[in-house]
Amino acid sequence: MVRRCSHAVDIAVYLLGGLPDAEVEAFARHLDGCPACRVEIEELAPVARLLIASRSRLGGP
Numbered sequence: 915m916v917r918r919c920s921h922a923v924d925i926a927v928y929l930l931g932g933l934p935d936a937e938v939e940a941f942a943r944h945l946d947g948c949p950a951c952r953v954e955i956e957e958l959a960p961v962a963r964l965l966i967a968s969r970s971r972l973g974g975p
């Protein structure tokens with residue numbers, strides 16, 4: 915069982931493209947040293963792709 919990281923919320927924002935450039939850099943550095951977040955990203959990436967695809971079909975911004 916992988917321990918949850920305090921950056922877990924940032925992962926969703928990052929995957930949905932909502933993280934500002936400056937924070938993307940810091941987050942990428944954090945990922946290098948945080949296996950828990952890397953596992954989380956691999957698990958959430960397919961979900962994020964679905965959300966982004968459905969958002970465009972719904973005619974959102």
Ligand SMILES: [Zn+2]
Pocket residue numbers: 919920921922944948950951
């Ligand atoms: Zn982390």
